[in-house]
Amino acid sequence: xxxxxxxxxxxxxxxxxxxxxxxxxxxxxxxxxxxxxxxxxxxxxxxxxxxxxxxxxxxxxxxxxxxxxxxxxxxxxxxxxxxxxxxxxxxxxxxxxxxxxxxxxxxxxxxxxxxxxxxxxxxxxxxxxxxxxxxxxxxxxxxxxxxxxxxxxxxxxxxxxxxxxxxxxxxxxxxxxxxxxxxxxxxxxxxxxxxxxxxxxxxxxxxxxxxxxxxxxxxxxxxxxxxxxxxxxxxxxxxxxxxxxxxxxxxxxxxxxxxxxxxxxxxxxxxxxxxxxxxxxxxxxxxxxxxxxxxxxxxxxxxxxxxxxxxxxxxxxxxxxxxxxxxxxxxxxxxxxxxxxxxxxxxxxxxxxxxxxxxxxxxxxxxxxxxxxxxxxxxxxxxxxxxxxxxxxxxxxxxx
Amino acid sequence: xxxxxxxxxxxxxxxxxxxxxxxxxxxxxxxxxxxxxxxxxxxxxxxxxxxxxxxxxxxxxxxxxxxxxxxxxxxxxxxxxxxxxxxxxxxxxxxxxxxxxxxxxxxxxxxxxxxxxxxxxxxxxxxxxxxxxxxxxxxxxxxxxxxxxxxxxxxxxxxxxxxxxxxxxxxxxxxxxxxxxxxxxxxxxxxxxxxxxxxxxxxxxxxxxxxxxxxxxxxxxxxxxxxxxxxxxxxxxxxxxxxxxxxxxxxxxxxxxxxxxxxxxxxxxxxxxxxxxxxxxxxxxxxxxxxxxxxxxxxxxxxxxxxxxxxxxxxxxxxxxxxxxxxxxxxxxxxxxxxxxxxxxxxxxxxxxxxxxxxxxxxxxxxxxxxxxxxxxxxxxxxxxxxxxxxxxxxxxxxx
DNA sequence: GAACTTAGTAAATAGATAATACTAAGTGGG
DNA sequence: CCCACTTAGTATTATCTATTTACTAAGTTC
Numbered sequence: 001x002x003x004x005x006x007x008x009x010x011x012x013x014x015x016x017x018x019x020x021x022x023x024x025x026x027x028x029x030x031x032x033x034x035x036x037x038x039x040x041x042x043x044x045x046x047x048x049x050x051x052x053x054x055x056x057x058x059x060x061x062x063x064x065x066x067x068x069x070x071x072x073x074x075x076x077x078x079x080x081x082x083x084x085x086x087x088x089x090x091x092x093x094x095x096x097x098x099x100x101x102x103x104x105x106x107x108x109x110x111x112x113x114x115x116x117x118x119x120x121x122x123x124x125x126x127x128x129x130x131x132x133x134x135x136x137x138x139x140x141x142x143x144x145x146x147x148x149x150x151x152x153x154x155x156x157x158x159x160x161x162x163x164x165x166x167x168x169x170x171x172x173x174x175x176x177x178x179x180x181x182x183x184x185x186x187x188x189x190x191x192x193x194x195x196x197x198x199x200x201x202x203x204x205x206x207x208x209x210x211x212x213x214x215x216x217x218x219x220x221x222x223x224x225x226x227x228x229x230x231x232x233x234x235x236x237x238x239x240x241x242x243x244x245x246x247x248x249x250x251x252x253x254x255x256x257x258x259x260x261x262x263x264x265x266x267x268x269x270x271x272x273x274x275x276x277x278x279x280x281x282x283x284x285x286x287x288x289x290x291x292x293x294x295x296x297x298x299x300x301x302x303x304x305x306x307x308x309x310x311x312x313x314x315x316x317x318x319x320x321x322x323x324x325x326x327x328x329x330x331x332x333x334x335x336x337x338x339x340x341x342x343x344x345x346x347x348x349x350x351x352x353x354x355x356x357x358x359x360x361x362x363x364x365x366x367x368x369x370x371x372x373x374x375x376x377x378x379x380x381x382x383x384x385x386x387x388x389x390x391x392x393x394x395x396x397x398x399x400x
Numbered sequence: 401x402x403x404x405x406x407x408x409x410x411x412x413x414x415x416x417x418x419x420x421x422x423x424x425x426x427x428x429x430x431x432x433x434x435x436x437x438x439x440x441x442x443x444x445x446x447x448x449x450x451x452x453x454x455x456x457x458x459x460x461x462x463x464x465x466x467x468x469x470x471x472x473x474x475x476x477x478x479x480x481x482x483x484x485x486x487x488x489x490x491x492x493x494x495x496x497x498x499x500x501x502x503x504x505x506x507x508x509x510x511x512x513x514x515x516x517x518x519x520x521x522x523x524x525x526x527x528x529x530x531x532x533x534x535x536x537x538x539x540x541x542x543x544x545x546x547x548x549x550x551x552x553x554x555x556x557x558x559x560x561x562x563x564x565x566x567x568x569x570x571x572x573x574x575x576x577x578x579x580x581x582x583x584x585x586x587x588x589x590x591x592x593x594x595x596x597x598x599x600x601x602x603x604x605x606x607x608x609x610x611x612x613x614x615x616x617x618x619x620x621x622x623x624x625x626x627x628x629x630x631x632x633x634x635x636x637x638x639x640x641x642x643x644x645x646x647x648x649x650x651x652x653x654x655x656x657x658x659x660x661x662x663x664x665x666x667x668x669x670x671x672x673x674x675x676x677x678x679x680x681x682x683x684x685x686x687x688x689x690x691x692x693x694x695x696x697x698x699x700x701x702x703x704x705x706x707x708x709x710x711x712x713x714x715x716x717x718x719x720x721x722x723x724x725x726x727x728x729x730x731x732x733x734x735x736x737x738x739x740x741x742x743x744x745x746x747x748x749x750x751x752x753x754x755x756x757x758x759x760x761x762x763x764x765x766x767x768x769x770x771x772x773x774x775x776x777x778x779x780x781x782x783x784x785x786x787x788x789x790x791x792x793x794x795x796x797x798x799x800x
Numbered sequence: 801g802a803a804c805t806t807a808g809t810a811a812a813t814a815g816a817t818a819a820t821a822c823t824a825a826g827t828g829g830g
Numbered sequence: 831c832c833c834a835c836t837t838a839g840t841a842t843t844a845t846c847t848a849t850t851t852a853c854t855a856a857g858t859t860c
Binding site for chain 2: 249251255257361
Binding site for chain 2: 804806817
């Protein structure tokens with residue numbers, strides 16, 4: 001899961017076994033309904049090997065057998081699916097204005113979710129409250145009885161690569177917090193893999209990991225909220241994300257778009273966040289921190305000052321997206337975050353700029369899919385749950 | 401080597417064998433002088449397994465035994481090194497103003513190199529000339545007799561991920577060129593792995609791959625020449641690079657730094673290249689395409705117009721570097737390309753801006769190493785040779 | 801020089817996938 | 831309805847790889 005320096009390691013036979021087990025589970029996860037024969041041909045393993053692996057995965061409750069496939073002239077194969085009844089994944093997001101929690105099954109379907117307005121004060125108090133809420137979630141009828149595979153927590157700031165430390169959360173005033181450790185005492189019985197990550201990273205991961213059709217080669221999630229962040233996920237088996245040596249990868253809110261421009265809270269001038277972010281829009285339109293930004297703006301959308309501010313912010317967002325296109329060139333871009341409910345006045349200029357300029361270099365008609373997420377609310381928490389599953393499948397011995 | 405969508409595959413016993421062979425070879429490559437016992441403890445393989453692998457790698461001429469290590473109370477181990485006498489790697493760079501070729505040994509030491517001023521006209525003529533020069537290189541005394549592992553060619557533009565097609569070379573006027581195919585007929589006897597990549601990608605790869613101490617977790621190479629490009633390499637075993645779905649990753653010359661700024665040749669406004677690039681400096685100072693930019697500028701460095709132009713370009717470069725820092729956060733940045741010989745008037749403002757602003761977010765004193773390459777000339781060609789070696793080690797059956 | 805320590809090798813063992821042969825369960829033609 | 835044919839999946843045996851165990855090699859230390 002981390003980008004930290006990997007020492008060279010050899011592999012023994014159990015390693016090979018784990019590898020094949022996780023490959024088979026991933027295949028069924030990505031294309032539900034696969035038969036053993038399909039797996040055998042795709043994975044380049046013999047029928048016998050696949051049969052053995054599948055049997056043990058069935059036995060352990062990871063897979064279940066489904067209907068018979070249509071015959072193509074011979075004995076029909078038996079469809080295989082994830083067994084969604086046995087396990088649960090927990091994910092939580094600590095946001096600037098609230099806590100969000102989800103419990104998912106292996107397919108990423110949300111079994112239970114909870115949202116609570118909550119202004120994080122100290123890390124300790126936040127951990128306690130979040131622990132309580134998670135405890136409640138695990139006692140929900142749809143969750144009890146399932147085996148918990150772990151917990152993923154997202155935080156609004158850069159995470160140190162390699163160890164679970166929040167380096168900084170500018171909008172919470174936190175610095176160097178080992179948040180998982182703070183939560184341990186409040187969730188003593190919760191087993192499985194615990195991990196934490198940046199909100200945009202987790203969101204990006206979840207958006208690519210739980211998909212079962214037209215899986216992009218890479219995906220970038222841009223989170224436009226109080227600040228602006230992004231997460232990039234690439235590849236498969238397992239998807240990898242770039243964190244950067246200090247966890248700063250994706251801190252696109254502090255890329256400079258306007259040299260010599262306004263001062264940012266980071267001290268530099270002309271950062272993207274001075275042009276497009278919850279805080280810069282509040283500053284430009286005089287909206288207090290305590291008010292809900294969306295609710296404050298909705299009645300004022302006819303004011304020219306508001307329209308102008310949102311249009312300028314949208315144009316800056318468009319430039320930001322284009323710069324990412326020319327820096328990372330993801331296969332798909334997903335736009336989320338608490339500013340997205342502002343809709344067209346903010347987003348149309350961004351999408352228009354991106355579409356107008358994305359093909360200038362190559363001149364091809366191909367358009368990179370750019371999607372505004374319908375409901376951004378539980379994306380990060382669900383993504384953290386996805387990271388837990390990936391970690392279990394690829395880096396644990398659960399499958400043996 | 402490519403970022404294209406990987407189908408899930410299982411692994412069989414020969415796969416495991418290849419994996420361990422390549423892991424051992426990589427370990428010795430990265431830390432020359434390792435003993436079998438060192439490898440055994442680091443790779444988590446038993447002494448017997450390591451002994452067997454090493455024996456066959458010695459037998460095939462990949463490794464050689466060296467001196468005895470100093471004893472630490474018992475029998476001293478025998479140092480292992482790459483055998484640099486048996487193989488050769490070929491790399492070539494097709495530049496806007498010339499062709500550069502290298503022949504390297506396994507450690508990346510240049511056995512033979514050649515530079516020729518050459519303005520590429522058609523792809524066919526360029527391929528023919530490059531083929532002739534490479535043929536000459538292979539007949540050099542230091543090269544003949546060695547087994548050729550392959551050829552890597554770099555080109556100044558985005559390469560399609562997954563297949564060896566140059567999508568576009570704006571400064572050559574080329575589009576959708578299968579350059580390797582054009583070269584085949586001129587190098588009929590040349591065996592091994594053939595590959596091609598973008599110049600900055602190959603340079604980045606070479607800068608990280610041949611290093612033997614303090615190997616960074618990731619490295620970004622920024623190439624400032626006629627245009628501006630970058631390449632990012634991450635991880636190890638093997639190092640991976642981001643190409644993007646259209647090969648546009650790293651096209652930082654077309655990130656927008658000055659919304660509403662000057663028109664770029666791509667048709668957009670305010671691209672980084674309009675502020676810092678060979679062509680924009682030429683345009684600003686009225687230097688013709690035929691003149692050598694460095695030679696034309698050197699006598700004029702006292703002119704205020706020149707100083708101002710270079711300082712502004714340098715500041716833009718500094719912003720570009722900072723934006724990359726906040727987007728990818730590489731462990732190390734290397735600056736190369738044909739503009740670097742301009743030295744302080746261009747580079748000082750860039751380095752100063754980067755250093756002044758890189759720690760604003762986290763507030764830590766840590767400085768990301770930013771190095772201007774001493775001699776940029778054969779970096780890309782040597783990097784392409786490095787890619788050949790990595791491809792052989794990780795994706796071929798040569799080691800068995 | 802004897803005890804000890806570490807490096808490396810040889811032979812037997814365990815455990816993984818592959819190969820082969822088999823059974824299971826459909827289709828379709830007569 | 832039967833039978834040839836096709837494909838899915840399982841059982842058994844074989845092969846291959848790494849490990850385990852025992853051993854030899856070659857130093858240091860007292």
